[in-house]
Amino acid sequence: MNKIYHYEIPAGKYDGVWSDGFNTIEECIEECKKACIELEIDYDRRDVKLFLADADGIEECTEEGELAG
Secondary structure, eight states, rough: OOOOOEEEEEEEOOOOEEEOBBBHHHHHHHHHHHHHHHTTTOOSSSTTTEEEEEEEEEEETTTTTTOOO
């Protein structure tokens, strides 16, 4: 089973940008960085997050695709 990656970017006071799924963490990171540039948000902000969705649910992950924290 493929694990699907997503990103979330805070784009306003009450909402954010949640991406469609990506098959690899590399694709997810590349698109997240592009979206951050368009939104004029620093990719390195703590509230810019990557997620991994698998059969067990959705969990935050690192740039290596491993579970965060």
